């Protein structure tokens with residue numbers, strides 16, 4: 001009897017012993033070791049063969065893969081007890097150095113020799129090419145396959161659907177396209193399927209309904225809190241995640257069959273139709289994410305009867321869901337996150353929310369909520385409250401800041417008024433505070449000095465006043481926007497040294513440019529426009545080498561543009577207009593590297609956290625663009641390159657080298673005292689859409705080379721001393737806005753309907769010939785000339801210049 005009882009124990013201890021025996025006693029099979037070494041040598045070869053030695057990068061990630069040792073002892077490799085390789089964790093083994101060192105899917109095929117693999121993770125390597133389906137045919141033992149964050153081409157190969165043992169399949173953020181094949185239904189053991197952030201289109205196959213074990217457990221950087229230091233930034237959720245593709249059609253009505261499902265994430269697709277009421281049958285559902293689709297119909301309030309539900313994300317852009325504002329909701333769930341953006345909620349912030357004791361995050365942005373900010377909400381211990389874009393009035397209640405846990409507060413675009421509570425400094429965890437576009441007044445509370453976690457502060461477009469500012473030196477501030485308030489005094493400089501974005505435009509800041517702007521070693525965007533700032537341009541600004549955008553428009557800056565301007569090799573937008581800058585345009589300006597490159601959309605493969613999404617929507621650089629002041633959002637900012645020196649007292653000639661700035665979309669040097677000629681090299685400004693040289697004393701001809709500017713839509717050379725024929729061809733044929741040529745010393749050309757002497761046929765002078773060469777000939781080559789020509793001159797008020805314009809007649 002005794003033996004039968006001890007046998008299991010003996011076996012157990014034997015197993016434990018086995019586990020503790022040094023693995024080296026079972027060395028891995030030679031062919032597996034060779035396959036791994038081959039993989040390593042392929043990568044080493046790729047990294048050592050980089051053509052430009054400057055870009056070379058030693059490949060050291062697999063240094064422990066040494067042929068002298070058992071491969072089971074190597075990093076990234078796990079073996080079974082009998083010494084065969086079962087797990088390879090090759091996450092991010094390839095250092096990602098943009099496209100300098102491309103690694104292709106063909107370069108990892110030696111791994112397919114290791115048929116004993118149960119778990120393979122090759123995520124975050126940026127590998128390029130089609131997923132080698134045939135290779136995966138070998139890996140029939142695979143239980144767990146993760147390949148997220150690569151740059152695959154094409155669709156999910158059907159061979160993956162033959163891997164019958166698979167429980168986890170993660171192909172997220174991997175550039176996959178095509179449809180999701182109904183064959184996915186063959187993966188009967190699948191518990192987790194993550195396809196988020198791809199380009200997969202088509203319908204969600206009904207066969208998904210066959211995957212009864214689906215209850216995926218995945219760790220995902222929470223979409224809303226990414227980038228923000230906060231205890232929930234890495235919240236673990238369980239999901240069936242199809243977000244960020246282009247799935248269309250409807251949610252299968254029998255989704256309710258997947259009763260084991262804990263997370264259903266279909267967000268950021270193009271799914272139409274209603275939210276099926278069968279969802280309430282998903283009795284284990286914890287996360288439901290349907291935001292940013294094309295869903296319609298009423299939000300079923302039965303959702304709130306799912307007891308297990310913790311995270312609810314509906315609404316958002318694209319959906320046109322109807323919220324029953326009269327429904328009496330008695331939730332049985334205890335929600336942790338509620339995100340109901342743009343759901344058509346109206347009235348006061350619903351009181352049922354106060355029953356959600358575990359609530360950590362509330363987003364009701366983009367509704368029509370009104371009334372005051374409820375005291376009960378201010379007293380709930382919440383980490384994130386987002387109520388942007390509603391109609392909430394009154395002041396911000398002080399208890400909100402008594403919880404040391406509030407991390408994100410976005411109340412922008414409402415009708416808040418009154419002062420900010422001085423207690424704001426108690427909100428020690430605050431990372432993002434966005435209060436822009438309200439009517440908040442008073443001083444900026446001094447207690448902001450205590451907010452050491454503060455990363456993002458936007459108080460723009462309010463009524464803040466005063467000339468005393470909190471000391472933000474100890475904060476973690478990356479972004480500070482105080483623009484369009486009534487702030488005065490000297491520019492606040494008690495800032496964290498790491499700050500990247502500083503927007504102070506549209507206030508009454510005065511005094512000299514502070515010298516220690518140069519100590520802000522990460523400053524990228526500096527916007528001080530519409531203030532009363534003085535000081536010499538040359539002394540400080542060329543030393544902030546990190547600058548990408550510098551806007552000093554409409555201040556009282558004087559001095560000159562120094563040769564050292566070429567230090568600013570990241571500068572893409574420079575606006576110095578409306579100041580007192582003197583001297584010449586130095587030819588070093590033509591060395592601004594970022595104005596030479598063609599701007600391109602910065603493509604980021606990473607999750608857009610709330611920081612980035614607000615950054616993109618709230619950041620606004622106002623530029624003078626084709627005669628209108630226009631706001632460039634953070635998203636499009638990287639696409640534009642501008643140089644605006646207008647409205648100063650700059651003299652001298654235009655350096656011919658300026659034609660190097662091929663990336664410029666707009667060049668404005670108008671309203672100065674610039675003389676000399678228009679350089680022929682301006683024909684190289686191939687990106688330029690708007691070129692304003694007006695109100696100077698430029699003479700000579702308009703160079704023929706301008707006809708090469710394919711993007712040109714506005715050319716203003718008025719009020720100069722130009723002469724001769726306006727060039728023809730290309731976009732020049734469409735430059736027929738008379739006022740942009742007015743007040744020169746004798747321009748002619750079809751654009752302004754003045755014949756040039758050289759175009760007058762030799763027979764000219766005899767009246768009968770004149771009739772034989774009528775205007776028709778001209779009109780034949782005319783493109784886009786306004787029909788109501790004479791009346792439009794009158795309307796434009798250029799009657800006075802009429803005589804001069806038609807001088808050559």
Ligand SMILES: *[C@@H]1O[C@H](CO)[C@@H](O)[C@H](O)[C@H]1NC(C)=O
Nearest residue numbers: 042043045046104105106107
């Ligand atoms: C990597 O794959 C590419 C594309 O198939 C191939 O051209 C290249 O030779 C491979 N590199 C090595 C070192 O095997």
Ligand SMILES: *[C@@H]1O[C@H](CO)[C@@H](O)[C@H](O)[C@H]1NC(C)=O
Nearest residue numbers: 109112113114115134135138
């Ligand atoms: C599958 O594995 C065998 C070795 O077991 C190997 O010879 C073969 O090339 C592998 N197939 C692919 C497509 O890599």
Ligand SMILES: *[C@@H]1O[C@H](CO)[C@@H](O)[C@H](O)[C@H]1NC(C)=O
Nearest residue numbers: 128129151152153154175177
């Ligand atoms: C993404 O996939 C598309 C289509 O398969 C392909 O043309 C493109 O090159 C891929 N992108 C990258 C970065 O590999």
Ligand SMILES: *[C@@H]1O[C@H](CO)[C@@H](O)[C@H](O)[C@H]1NC(C)=O
Nearest residue numbers: 185205206207208209210211
């Ligand atoms: C899978 O789903 C399809 C359509 O929903 C169904 O016709 C088929 O019988 C299912 N297969 C299994 C094995 O359940």
Ligand SMILES: *[C@@H]1O[C@H](CO)[C@@H](O)[C@H](O)[C@H]1NC(C)=O
Nearest residue numbers: 211212213214257258259260
């Ligand atoms: C839910 O999962 C359990 C095992 O975890 C399984 O026995 C059961 O059949 C599943 N339920 C459904 C409806 O498939």
Ligand SMILES: *[C@@H]1O[C@H](CO)[C@@H](O)[C@H](O)[C@H]1NC(C)=O
Nearest residue numbers: 253254256257277278279281
């Ligand atoms: C929900 O489940 C119940 C049984 O629990 C079933 O009778 C009902 O038809 C299901 N509803 C839907 C919409 O699937």
Ligand SMILES: *[C@@H]1O[C@H](CO)[C@@H](O)[C@H](O)[C@H]1NC(C)=O
Nearest residue numbers: 231360381382383403404405
């Ligand atoms: C809020 O902070 C207190 C300590 O200040 C802590 O005990 C509590 O757990 C926090 N609440 C949450 C939801 O993190």
Ligand SMILES: *[C@@H]1O[C@H](CO)[C@@H](O)[C@H](O)[C@H]1NC(C)=O
Nearest residue numbers: 391392393394414415416417
């Ligand atoms: C904003 O609030 C004020 C009172 O503070 C009120 O008079 C005004 O009507 C509100 N405006 C809007 C658009 O709600």
Ligand SMILES: *[C@@H]1O[C@H](CO)[C@@H](O)[C@H](O)[C@H]1NC(C)=O
Nearest residue numbers: 449470471472473474494495
């Ligand atoms: C601001 O705070 C920093 C760090 O606490 C301190 O060194 C500095 O003297 C303060 N500046 C002013 C003007 O109070």
Ligand SMILES: *[C@@H]1O[C@H](CO)[C@@H](O)[C@H](O)[C@H]1NC(C)=O
Nearest residue numbers: 463464465466467486487488
């Ligand atoms: C702006 O602030 C000044 C004091 O600095 C104050 O006198 C003035 O009334 C304020 N203007 C507005 C519109 O609030």
Ligand SMILES: *[C@@H]1O[C@H](CO)[C@@H](O)[C@H](O)[C@H]1NC(C)=O
Nearest residue numbers: 473493494495497516519520
């Ligand atoms: C700039 O100098 C002022 C005092 O002159 C100081 O208070 C401030 O902290 C300095 N700022 C930075 C970023 O160095």
Ligand SMILES: *[C@@H]1O[C@H](CO)[C@@H](O)[C@H](O)[C@H]1NC(C)=O
Nearest residue numbers: 506507508529530531532554
């Ligand atoms: C220039 O800035 C002042 C504020 O300093 C503002 O009142 C004025 O309207 C601005 N002028 C232009 C043309 O933007």
